Amino acid sequence: MTLFRQTRTRIGLLALAGLAGCGDCVLIGCYNGLQINLDALPAGTFTISALVPGQPGEVITCVESSPCGTSHGFQDITASEVEIVINTSVGASRHTIRPQYEASSGSCGGECRFATVAVSIPR
Known part of the structure; x- marks a missing residue:
């Protein structure tokens, strides 16, 4: 390996090591909320x-x-009971749901709660 290549490799590794220590605390993919999946x-x-x-x-x-x-x-909706109302051109449907939230955490150590619920549209 040439001196240039060795130096470039060392600089690259140092840069990566610096990034790991710079702002370790991320909450990517960690947020509180409720996802509603419509059946159609x-x-x-x-x-x-x-x-x-x-x-x-x-x-x-x-x-x-x-x-x-x-x-x-x-x-940011993490209530134990939520009413979902869907209004369309053919009418409205109401669903009282009790989401089962799953806890997760980001690298900051904070806890996030997220649930996914399926509901039907008015027909």
């Missing part, structure tokens, strides 16, 4: 509301159904 994609405009007693509701509005997809997330 509603036609046209639709809304999904997440209602928790004693808190303001959160609403997701999809104007074009294709780009919105069937999975929708509500960040």
Whole structure:
């Protein structure tokens, strides 16, 4: 190995070691929330509301159904009971759910709680 190559390799390893120590504490992939998976994609405009007693509701509005997809997330909802309301052009459906949250943690040691629930759209 040439001196140039050895030096370049050492510099590269030092840079990687420096990155590992720089901001070790990350919460990538670790957040509190509730994901709602619809059993089908509603036609046209639709809304999904997440209602928790004693808190303001959160609403997701999809104007074009294709780009919105069937999975929708509500960040920071970790209530033991949540009412999900789906409004479409054919009507509304209400679902009272009791999510089973799974705990995970980021490299910071903090705990995050996340659940996924499947619900039916109005038909």
